[in-house]
Amino acid sequence: MLKGQTLVVVGAGASSEIGLPTGHALKANIAKLLDIRFEDGYRMSSGDHRICDALTAHVQGSGGRDINPHLHAAWRIRNAMPQAISIDNFIDCHQDDDKITLCGKLGIVRGILDAERTCSLHVDRHEERRHPNFSALGETWYAALMQLLTQNCQLSGLPDRLSRVTFVIFNYDRCIEHFLFHSLQNYYDINESQAANVLKHLTVYHPYGSVGLLPWQGMTQRVEFGGDASGNNLLQLAAGIKTFTEGTDPESSDIQAIHAKITGASTVLFLGFAYHAMNLNLLQTKPHPKPTSVRYFGTAFGMSNNDVELVVEDLVQIASIASGRISIRNDLTCAKFFREYWRSLSIA
Numbered sequence: 001m002l003k004g005q006t007l008v009v010v011g012a013g014a015s016s017e018i019g020l021p022t023g024h025a026l027k028a029n030i031a032k033l034l035d036i037r038f039e040d041g042y043r044m045s046s047g048d049h050r051i052c053d054a055l056t057a058h059v060q061g062s063g064g065r066d067i068n069p070h071l072h073a074a075w076r077i078r079n080a081m082p083q084a085i086s087i088d089n090f091i092d093c094h095q096d097d098d099k100i101t102l103c104g105k106l107g108i109v110r111g112i113l114d115a116e117r118t119c120s121l122h123v124d125r126h127e128e129r130r131h132p133n134f135s136a137l138g139e140t141w142y143a144a145l146m147q148l149l150t151q152n153c154q155l156s157g158l159p160d161r162l163s164r165v166t167f168v169i170f171n172y173d174r175c176i177e178h179f180l181f182h183s184l185q186n187y188y189d190i191n192e193s194q195a196a197n198v199l200k201h202l203t204v205y206h207p208y209g210s211v212g213l214l215p216w217q218g219m220t221q222r223v224e225f226g227g228d229a230s231g232n233n234l235l236q237l238a239a240g241i242k243t244f245t246e247g248t249d250p251e252s253s254d255i256q257a258i259h260a261k262i263t264g265a266s267t268v269l270f271l272g273f274a275y276h277a278m279n280l281n282l283l284q285t286k287p288h289p290k291p292t293s294v295r296y297f298g299t300a301f302g303m304s305n306n307d308v309e310l311v312v313e314d315l316v317q318i319a320s321i322a323s324g325r326i327s328i329r330n331d332l333t334c335a336k337f338f339r340e341y342w343r344s345l346s347i348a
Contacts, residue, residue, distance in 0.1 A: 005264050005266055007166045007168065007261050007267070008168070008268075009168045009268065009271070009273050009298075010169045010170065011170050011171065011274055012026070013271070014141065014273075015119075023085070023088075024086075026087060027084060027090075030110075032046075032078075033051060034048070034074040034075070050110060050234055051107065051234070053231045054232075054235050055070045055106070057232050069099060070099050073100045085276075087107065087108060088243070089244075091244075105238040108241050109211045109234060109237045109241065110229075113211055116174070116226035118226075120136055121142075121178055121179055123182065130182075131185065131186050132183075134183070144338035144342075146179075146187070148338075148345060149162070149165070150187060151346060158184075158198055158201075162198065163203075166203040166265070167205065169204060170273070172209065173211065174210055174212075177204060177214060177217070178225045181195050182195075184199070205258055205261075207247045207255070210240060212240060244278055248278070259285040263285055265294070268294075268296045268297070270297070270298030271299055273300075275314065284317075284318050294321055295344070296325060297341060297345070298311075298329070300329065301333050302330065308330050
């Protein structure tokens with residue numbers, strides 16, 4: 001895996017192993033959060049009061065007082081979620097409606113932060129335990145990833161090891177960054193500052209943004225993993241979420257840098273990725289010759305054999321390599337995939 005440059009593409013299915021919602025569950029959660037109603041015109045009877053606070057702050061910041069137009073936009077999202085492929089698709093279909101865009105992004109941030117708070121990686125800073133329960137993560141692909149990254153690697157060699165790995169994360173959560181930050185501290189017995197410095201050598205892209213930076217990553221638009229946010233803070237975090245259109249704009253996104261990483265990779269690994277056409281298009285680079293040794297691996301757990309064949313055909317076009325260099329498995333979860341292909345992905 002790490003003998004050359006490695007690109008790891010991560011989708012919602014990968015985060016689901018530690019309790020994050022898939023796209024279907026996320027849109028249901030967002031519909032509930034945006035079901036903002038008042039029992040007597042004053043007391044909220046449903047929906048999320050933090051989103052309501054954020055909408056109030058937004059309207060007042062624009063010199064207005066009436067949030068009802070935004071509430072109607074929130075209800076439109078709520079009503080449409082059973083029909084939508086995902087919240088992202090719905091926002092993209094209504095990209096000219098700034099109220100739907102804002103409400104949708106606020107729902108995404110609140111939904112993801114809530115999910116981070118209840119997942120297996122969450123650390124309650126009020127408790128004595130400083131790191132996630134690594135024993136509980138032992139059978140997940142996160143543990144396998146850590147083993148590959150640290151295999152036969154002393155701390156001094158870790159910066160070079162990490163510099164040869166790139167993550168393209170289509171999720172809004174920060175699970176991988178959060179996990180590695182804590183896992184490196186525990187494994188190498190280093191402090192938070194040392195772990196943060198080491199992780200500066202790892203390249204991570206979120207094409208559609210994330211719910212914010214983790215506290216060790218920066219000073220602005222930051223929030224704890226699973227943290228709480230309301231009002232103006234929630235508005236700032238929502239500004240970090242990108243629509244499909246925003247995420248695929250080469251002038252305002254990381255598309256060109258991602259394409260350069262794809263072109264230079266000798267191993268490309270898809271984890272929990274749904275291979276949606278728009279996301280594959282985002283990864284599409286200009287035709288270029290690839291070395292004969294390049295390999296593409298991927299999970300497609302639960303996908304039909306027919307659709308897997310179509311995915312391989314799409315990847316042949318994207319990668320400019322023969323289908324024999326692509327291994328997509330629909331019978332393996334991410335954790336089982338690492339066990340099945342351990343020697344193929346290992347540096348030893």
